[in-house]
Amino acid sequence: xxxxxxxxxxxxxxxxxxxxxxxxxxxxxxxxxxxxxxxxxxxxxxxxxxxxxxxxxxxxxxxxxxxxxxxxxxxxxxxxxxxxxxxxxxxxxxxxxxxxxxxxxxxxxxxxxxxxxxxxxxxxxxxxxxxxxxxxxxxxxxxxxxxxxxxxxxxxxxxxx
Amino acid sequence: xxxxxxxxxxxxxxxxxxxxxxxxxxxxxxxxxxxxxxxxxxxxxxxxxxxxxxxxxxxxxxxxxxxxxxxxxxxxxxxxxxxxxxxxxxxxxxxxxxxxxxxxxxxxxxxxxxxxxxxxxxxxxxxxxxxxxxxxxxxxxxxxxxxxxxxxxxxxxxxxx
DNA sequence: TATTGTTATACTCTATAACTATA
DNA sequence: TATAGTTATAGAGTATAACAATA
Numbered sequence: 625x626x627x628x629x630x631x632x633x634x635x636x637x638x639x640x641x642x643x644x645x646x647x648x649x650x651x652x653x654x655x656x657x658x659x660x661x662x663x664x665x666x667x668x669x670x671x672x673x674x675x676x677x678x679x680x681x682x683x684x685x686x687x688x689x690x691x692x693x694x695x696x697x698x699x700x701x702x703x704x705x706x707x708x709x710x711x712x713x714x715x716x717x718x719x720x721x722x723x724x725x726x727x728x729x730x731x732x733x734x735x736x737x738x739x740x741x742x743x744x745x746x747x748x749x750x751x752x753x754x755x756x757x758x759x760x761x762x763x764x765x766x767x768x769x770x771x772x773x774x775x776x777x778x779x780x781x782x783x784x785x
Numbered sequence: 786x787x788x789x790x791x792x793x794x795x796x797x798x799x800x801x802x803x804x805x806x807x808x809x810x811x812x813x814x815x816x817x818x819x820x821x822x823x824x825x826x827x828x829x830x831x832x833x834x835x836x837x838x839x840x841x842x843x844x845x846x847x848x849x850x851x852x853x854x855x856x857x858x859x860x861x862x863x864x865x866x867x868x869x870x871x872x873x874x875x876x877x878x879x880x881x882x883x884x885x886x887x888x889x890x891x892x893x894x895x896x897x898x899x900x901x902x903x904x905x906x907x908x909x910x911x912x913x914x915x916x917x918x919x920x921x922x923x924x925x926x927x928x929x930x931x932x933x934x935x936x937x938x939x940x941x942x943x944x945x946x
Numbered sequence: 947t948a949t950t951g952t953t954a955t956a957c958t959c960t961a962t963a964a965c966t967a968t969a
Numbered sequence: 970t971a972t973a974g975t976t977a978t979a980g981a982g983t984a985t986a987a988c989a990a991t992a
Contacts, residue, residue, distance in 0.1 A: 641868045641945075648854035651915050652847060655922050657832055659938055660825045661843065662945035665868065667818045682822065683959090686813060693809035700973060707802045707826065712960055714975065736968045736973040754812050761816050767943050776940040777820055782928050783937070784802075784823035844982090861950060873983055875952065897950040897991045 641665050656783070670760035675753055683708070685757065687716055688742070688750045691726055696739035698731065725749055802826050817944070831921035836914055844869070846918060848877055849903070849911045852887055857900035859892065886910055 703713035725746035864874035886907035
């Protein structure tokens with residue numbers, strides 16, 4: 625089977641959304657969409673610190689966590705979780721496999737599907753990342769009280785749900 | 786001056802981040818980063834409805850609003866607001882100019898820079914979009930009380946700031 | 947020298963569509 | 970027929986680097 629060569633890992637440092645002094649932002653500050661975007665970019669910086677050098681982007685992190693918590697998950701299901709097409713889930717899996725973090729095993733119940741599993745190395749990596757990302761996430765939210773952070777999570781959940 | 790041909794407008798409908806039943810999401814639900822992403826995707830759908838058929842993506846909407854509220858703004862400053870490089874701000878401006886929504890006028894104080902201005906057509910368009918986007922944003926947040934929505938905006942602002 | 951806009955180019959991410967092998 | 974994975978291809982968005990004109 626010929627494998628596509630996975631792309632080199634060079635994650636982008638998302639440019640900060642600068643607050644340009646003296647500029648009128650009009651309705652933007654009243655919009656949840658814009659505020660969400662700004663908050664997300666801010667959080668991304670702590671994520672980037674927590675995964676520095678690994679080439680792990682947020683979708684890749686999500687994928688690793690989900691594979692770890694759901695061993696044997698298929699590529700298609702992984703794609704659904706991430707909101708990407710099957711072909712994208714494949715590229716993603718190739719990327720992990722090339723690094724020896726994830727392996728494909730034939731699903732026992734369905735000859736078409738692969739079951740995805742973390743390798744021992746993948747297990748170790750994801751454990752470390754989970755810890756560092758969670759720490760960074762907390763640290764970035766240090767301007768919020770514990771109660772505010774919980775409330776924020778709750779409100780975001782309501783919005784997304 | 787040879788102008789680059791702006792790309793056709795075919796905005797993507799961001800695939801929803803499905804909640805796959807029976808799957809273990811592990812730490813993800815405790816992370817602000819992941820919750821922000823899910824909320825953002827949800828909000829994006831109302832944005833998409835509000836700008837349907839115009840090819841206006843969130844960054845383009847932000848740009849139109851900012852140019853409208855700050856006539857004469859330079860491409861570089863616009864790029865800073867959006868967190869993109871100068872070359873990207875140029876492509877963006879070309880896109881608007883090709884539709885007759887924005888025009889470049891030589892900046893009186895600096896012979897290198899362009900000042901960006903909405904055309905009458907652009908003014909009309911952005912006014913309508915602002916109304917519809919704000920309405921959609923409110924509607925999408927209908928599951929939140931007015932107080933919760935304000936609190937969410939406040940917390941997001943704290944996080945981003 | 948530094949900055950603005952521009953051009954050329956490359957890369958990432960993702961989508962669609964066609965193909966295969968299984969179901 | 971339908972689905973999982975694969976492959977090929979295309980497009981949107983953005984980055985970097987080099988250049989001209991102006992500061």
